[in-house]
Structure formats: structure tokens, C-alpha cells
Amino acid sequence: MAATSATTFSIGSTASAGPKVGFSQSKAFSIKLNPKKYLRSFSGLKAASSVSCESQSSFVGSESTLVLKQSYNTKARKCSQRSFSHVQPQASYKVAILGASGGIGQPLALLVKMSPLVSALNLYDIANVKGVAADLSHCNTPSQVSDFTGESELANCLKGVNVVVIPAGVPRKPGMTRDDLFNINANIVKNLVGAVADNCPDAFIHIISNPVNSTVPIAAEVLKQKGVYDPKKLFGVTTLDVVRANTFVAQKKNLKLIDVDVPVVGGHAGITILPLLSKTKPSVTLTDEEVQELTVRIQNAGTEVVEAKAGAGSATLSMAYAAARFVESSLRALDGDTDVYECSYIQSELTELPFFASRIKLGKDGVEAVISSELQGLTEYEQKALEALKPELKASIEKGVAFVQKQPVAA
Numbered sequence: 001m002a003a004t005s006a007t008t009f010s011i012g013s014t015a016s017a018g019p020k021v022g023f024s025q026s027k028a029f030s031i032k033l034n035p036k037k038y039l040r041s042f043s044g045l046k047a048a049s050s051v052s053c054e055s056q057s058s059f060v061g062s063e064s065t066l067v068l069k070q071s072y073n074t075k076a077r078k079c080s081q082r083s084f085s086h087v088q089p090q091a092s093y094k095v096a097i098l099g100a101s102g103g104i105g106q107p108l109a110l111l112v113k114m115s116p117l118v119s120a121l122n123l124y125d126i127a128n129v130k131g132v133a134a135d136l137s138h139c140n141t142p143s144q145v146s147d148f149t150g151e152s153e154l155a156n157c158l159k160g161v162n163v164v165v166i167p168a169g170v171p172r173k174p175g176m177t178r179d180d181l182f183n184i185n186a187n188i189v190k191n192l193v194g195a196v197a198d199n200c201p202d203a204f205i206h207i208i209s210n211p212v213n214s215t216v217p218i219a220a221e222v223l224k225q226k227g228v229y230d231p232k233k234l235f236g237v238t239t240l241d242v243v244r245a246n247t248f249v250a251q252k253k254n255l256k257l258i259d260v261d262v263p264v265v266g267g268h269a270g271i272t273i274l275p276l277l278s279k280t281k282p283s284v285t286l287t288d289e290e291v292q293e294l295t296v297r298i299q300n301a302g303t304e305v306v307e308a309k310a311g312a313g314s315a316t317l318s319m320a321y322a323a324a325r326f327v328e329s330s331l332r333a334l335d336g337d338t339d340v341y342e343c344s345y346i347q348s349e350l351t352e353l354p355f356f357a358s359r360i361k362l363g364k365d366g367v368e369a370v371i372s373s374e375l376q377g378l379t380e381y382e383q384k385a386l387e388a389l390k391p392e393l394k395a396s397i398e399k400g401v402a403f404v405q406k407q408p409v410a411a
């Protein structure tokens, strides 16, 4: 199941910040964001030639497909006129998706298949993955798609993988909280991360399965027990909170969607999701009522989708988009891009909580820096919300840690 192509698309995603900074979680440092560079990089899926030539156009933004095609043709021509060093094929990373036949897994697999940085795309699930892989393998983009079904094939799926994405597990139904998923998903994440520890301990691990506030501490505990925990390489995927915050603020202020960036900190459930609207780039003026309305909408956005789907699951397409953006950012960091920033839920010393989502700088070895400056100079509203979220987040972290400590993993 292999495929090659003449045309691929890349997912541009990261915020750029000024100075290069070293890995330091406890020490505060200030970072100046260069708005122009910053905004340019938040442009979603971008047209590119098979040889990674970036376009400013985004077909998930406001431009039409026609504009995209025209832009692509122009850019491709321009790129082909540039030096050869610009046009080296870059596909060289292996990505595995665990839970690949699910509502998130399938569109995520498609988006990752479109990345020019991916050479192998390994799809794992307990069911239905053969069909998904056969279907996807007909797309003429560089990566080779392989399917792996059931536990006996999990080890082979993970060998040599650089980035493992985990959307395996059950989604919410109306009336449920994310924590209601704990009893089923905790075990799924525990077992899958155990296999990651055994087969690709150096990989970046992206946890999507809910409740993220607990499943990331579960993953950390498993990796510790296996003796391979590297906190810089374990990420709770909270990109969807940022994507939503950007969208809702842009809509409210009539801004171009791709132009807005709002950092979202804390965790990924209810009030633990804290958008720092005062840190929005470009700076926007919001009334107290608008701040309250936007904050509550961002915190309840998952529930908004769960209710609209009326029993058919939770966010899948927007989640796949957000997860693909985080994958692409990770691959770019692995590939040596020194200008990659995302928000993510990680082991952290930014607050007294052992895990906390904030903006981070990604590098070849994972988290290179935590952007602590964004937690400084908060408004009174944000400061209160930050204090209010801590007890709930702390309890979710402790629940995850206790779960693994009560049922240790096999060495």
C-alpha cells in the first residue's frame, strides 16, 4: 500500500515568537511575538508542491478552491525557479495513529497523509482499519500507508515511529462529562502507552483520548514505570481549544479567521479550559460581557458539538484538523524548524500543578521552552478563573496517577 505524488499539502500552524529560548519551566522569561511572522504561520492547510514550497493560501481559510489552485500553480512555478535546496523532498518521518478507524482517526489519517513530511503512516485500531488504510493508500501523496489490527499487530505498528497520536477510546454522549469516560478510556490509554514505551520510547506522544486532564498523567505514570519517561515528549492535545478560541474571537470581532491567535491554558474540560483573551494577537478590545460570553462558549464548545450530534459522538472533524496541526508542528520541530510554538497540556512547573496547558516552544527533543510570560499580567477575571480551575485540574491529575499506581504496568 504505497503512494507517491506530484502534489501535496502541508498544514501550517505555529505561532512564531522572537528570541530563541532554552528549556526552562520554572524560570520566567519574556518573549516578544513578532506579529507579522506570527500570524503568517497560523494559516491552516497550505498549498505546497510535492517539494514543500509554502503558499500563503489556505483552503480552510477564506480562499476558494479556485484561488487555491491558481495560487498553487503560481507558487509551484516560483518554487521550481528557486535554488534546489528549496525543493528537496522532505518526507522522512513515521507517524502512527492508534484508534485510526474512529471518528477522529479517519479524517486525521487523511490530513496526515497530506503532509509532505511523512514517509510512513501506520494505522492501528481494534477493528475496521484495513478498509480505511486501503482507501487512504489510493491518495497520491508521499507516505506509505500500512494497517495493523488488534493487539498482536501493535508492536509492529509502533516500531521506528517518530510521532504517535492516540485518539483511541469512547467519546461522550449528551449529559456526560469527559470524566465519565475515565473508566473505559483510562485502561485503553494505559495499555497503548505501555506498548509505545516498549516499541518506540523516543517518539513524541500526542494524547487525544479523554479525559485528557487524567489520561496524560496516566501516560506519564506508565512511561515512568517502564523507565522511559521523557516529560518533554508527552503532550495532551489541547489544540482544538486554541482553534475554537481563535474562531470565536475572529467571528465576534469580524477579523479574518487566520489572523487571530488566543493562547488557551489550564486543562481540557469545562472550567479548566482557560482562554487568555487579554493575550489575543492581534490585540482586541472586548467588553466584560464579551469576555464572559466568549470564555464560557470556548469552555463549552465540546458540549455544544456533543449536543448537536445528539448521541452520535463528539467533535471529530475539527478535532482531526486541530490534531493534524499539532502533528505538523511536531514534525516541523523534529525537522529542525526553530520557530514552532503551540499550546499543549504537559508536565509543567508553571503553576503548582504537575500538569498544565500553556504555550510551549517545540524543538527536535520535544518541549524546548514553556512560555511563562503569558501567565503574567493577567486580568482580574483571568486570574480568578486560573485559581478557580486548579482544584478540579488537581483532582483529575491525581485520579490518573492513582489509577496506574493501583494497577502497575508489567515491566
Ligand SMILES: NC(=O)C1=CN([C@@H]2O[C@H](COP(=O)(O)OP(=O)(O)OC[C@H]3O[C@@H](n4cnc5c(N)ncnc54)[C@H](O)[C@@H]3O)[C@@H](O)[C@H]2O)C=CC1
Residues within 6 Å of the ligand: 098, 099, 100, 101, 102, 103, 104, 105, 124, 125, 126, 127, 167, 168, 169, 170, 171, 172, 181, 185, 188, 192, 207, 208, 209, 210, 211, 212, 237, 238, 239, 240, 241, 268, 313, 314, 315, 316, 319
Ligand atoms: N483532546 C480533545 O480535544 C478531544 C478528544 N476527544 C476524544 O477522542 C476520543 C476518540 O473520539 P472519536 O474518534 O470520536 O471516537 P470513536 O468511537 O469514533 O473512535 C474511537 C476509535 O478507537 C478505537 N479503539 C477503541 N479501543 C481501542 C484500543 N484499545 N486500541 C485501539 N483502538 C481502540 C475504536 O475502535 C474506534 O475506532 C474520545 O475519547 C473523545 O472524547 C474528542 C474530541 C476532542
Ligand SMILES: O=C([O-])CC(=O)C(=O)O
Residues within 6 Å of the ligand: 171, 172, 178, 210, 240, 301, 302, 303, 305, 306, 314, 315
Ligand atoms: O467534548 C468532548 O467530549 C470532546 C472534546 O474533548 C472536545 O470537543 O473538546
